Amino acid sequence: MFIKSLSIISKNTDVVLRKIEFKNGINFIVDSEKSDKHNKVGKTTCLKLLDLSLGAKSKDAIFKDYETQSVNEQLRLFIENQKIYTDMVLIDDFNHPSKEVSIKTELFNRGKRYINGEQTSYDEVNKYLNELLFENSSQKPSFRSTIKSFVRILMTKDNTQFLKVLDNFSNISEYRAIYNYLFDISDPKNDLELGKLKQELKKIKSKEENYKKTNTIDDVVKIKQINVAIDKEIDRLEKEINDLVDKKAFEKNRVHINNIRKKYEEISRQLSKIDFDILQLQKYIKEAEEKSQRIVNQELANDFFQEISELLPSITKTFLDLVEFNSQLSRNKLSYFNDRIQELIREKENKENILTELTEKNSEFISLVEENKVDLYYDKLNQLNELKIKKVQNNSTIISLENIEEQKQSIEKRLSELEMTVKNNEVEYQKxxxxxxxxxxxxxxxxNKEQPVLLYNPKTDEFPVSIGQLSEGTSTGTRKSLIAAYDIAYQLFARKINKTTPKFIVHDVLESIEGDDIRALVDEVESNQIQYISAILKEKLVSSGMSLEEQNKMIILELSMKDRLFEKCSELLNVHC
Incomplete structure (x- = not known):
């Protein structure tokens, strides 16, 4: 398919603001300004409109300079307010057309896309164009990946770098898919699957590395050996626990046993307290009895009492009264201690009866409590549970590592099979x-008098093509003309092998090409009837030595500061842009 025309239209008024008619052969978009102003009239913007019609996504590239991040606000508002859209028409043949396709692209915010007047999603437009321009129904490689070899705008790469048409984040497999497809060398689906599998393998290896970093032991064999030791320790603990208690009966009556244990321990504690109190009282009684039996020097005490009485005449008691009072006090204390001991003895008997009753009613469990086997049981049970948890963790690690290894082996096997398939299915690429x-x-x-060759690299993990035999020290213009030569050569190659591809080339790489080379390029394009659309300075055409008449035949659009791409549009709508 060729590009027949590109129209710029206001959706608000349905006015065709500018219509650019293309033809087979050379189609130059030029400006008549001096070099210091040639970037401001819209030559490259016109090519961007073609690129947008061919599935480019960034509509703001029309009014935004990505290098400086500056925005042409007047143009942006003009597009938004007037609801500007483009209508690109593709045609299968200029002389005897049998098919035309309209691709409309609304340039304003939230604008839609249309194929032959029917609203279509962005993805569907690209799928449609892939089938239309490449007969690629598998969509591998994608349309936007392949069309970049035919539409080169804002080319900053020269020499062999122009072969890298994708963005900087693209991988080798994507490039191999493109070039194997364009040159009919192998199935691009295999290249893309290879790339996908290599990415998956990389992620799995990274996952494995991170997993091993977080685990102190990362060797499956070692972990399995540790589990053997853990199993032996688990068996030992389970036997010890079974020797201590009937595990099933214990677990079934766990709550009841714990209640018995609490009651038993509480009563035992109370009995110990009573025994302690009795011993203390017996000690007090003994001390009191010993004190009462001590011989007191009554004569000395009587003399002391008489002295005090003289000092305190209000005392009416005699010395004998005092002696009797002390004796009675001692007897009362002993009586209290003895009574208290009897109370404690009765309390002890009561507690012992309660303990006996508790023991008799729970004889099957009480031995566990009496021999402190409950604590021992819990201690060993905790050890057992910790070992079982450790074993579960180890098993989880084993499963994870084995799964990772299995995935790695599966992907590596598939990679090996695919690489063999690619190798076996490759036609003789040298042909x-x-x-x-x-x-x-x-x-x-x-x-440009160069003799370059395109070299194919069959290694699946390396870039697929390169340019050889290019003279060292060649100028930028010569290298730029090489890009044009490559694209023209590909059009001729596609014809020879009957491959369906776009029959147009869209370039903005001619600015640096020398005048003589431009003349030679024009001759190649015209003699081979290739549709070549390019932006170029008017002064470059003058330097080519072509006559004014020849130049005018090639120019399809001439822009200037007074007639910029959208300037005429705004005049038709009586708005300032």
Whole structure:
């Protein structure tokens, strides 16, 4: 398919603000300004509109400079307010057309896309164009990946770097898919699957590395050996626990046993307290009896009492009264201690009876309590549970590591099979390279006297193609003309192998090409009837030595500071842009 036309239209008024008619052969978009102003008239923007019609996503590229991040606010508002859209028409043949396709792209915010007047999603537009321009119903590689070899805008890469048409985040497999597809060398689906599997393998290896970092032991064999030792320790503990108690009966009556244990321990504690209190009272009684039996020097005590009485005349008691009072006090204390002991003895008997009753009613469990086997049981049970948890953790680690290893082996096996499939299914790539290089060398030789060759690399983990035999020290212009020679050669190659591809080339790489090379390039395009759409300075055409008449035949759009791409549009709508 060729590009027939591109129209810029206001949805508000249905006015066609600018219509650009293309033709087979050279289609130059030029400006008539001096070099210091040539970037401001809209040449590259016009090519961007074609790219947007061919599935590019960033609509703001029309009014935003990504290098400086500056925004042409007037143009942005013009597009938004007037609801500007483009209508690109594709045609299968200029002389005898049998098919035309309209691709409408609304440039304003939230604008839609249309195929032949029917609203279509962004993804569906790209799928449709992939089938239309490449007959690629498998969508592998994607349309936007492949079309970049035919639409080169804002080219900053030269020399062999122009072969890297994708963004910087693309991988080798994506490039292999593109070039194996374009040159009919192998199935691009295999290349893309190879790339996907390599990414998966990389992620799994990273996951394995991180997993091993977080686990002190990361060797499956070692972990299994540790589990053998854990199993032996588990068996030992289970036997010891079974020797202590009937585990099933214990677990069944756990609550009841714990209640008995609490009651038993509480009563035992109370009995110990009573025994202690009795011993203390017996000690007090003994001390009191010993004190009462001590011989007191009554004569000395009587003399002391008489002295005190003289000092305190209010005392009416005699010395004998005092002696009797002390004796009675001692007798009362002993009586209290003895009574208290009897109370404690009765209390002890009561507690012992309660304990006896508790023991008789729970004889099957009480031995556990009496021999402190409950604590021992729990201690060993905790040890057992810790070992079982450790074993579960180890088993989880084993499963994880074995799963990772299984995934690795599965992917590595599939990778090996795919690489063998790619190798076995590859046609003799050298034949395809010979066909292409016969065109490439001829075209490049006529344009800039170079003799480059495209080299194919069959290694699946390396970039698929490269340029060889390019003279060292070549100028930027020569290298830029090489890009043009490559794209022209590919059009001729596609014809020779009957491959369906776009029949157009869209470039903005001619600014640095020397005048003589431009003349030679024009001759190649015209003689081979290739649709070549490019932005170029008017002064470059003048330097090519072509006559004014020849130049005018090639120019499809001439822009200037007074007639910029959207300037005429705004005049038609009587708005300022």
């Amino acid at each position: 395809k390279m010979d066909i292409f290089n016969s065109c490439f060398k001829s075209v490049a030789g006529r344009i």
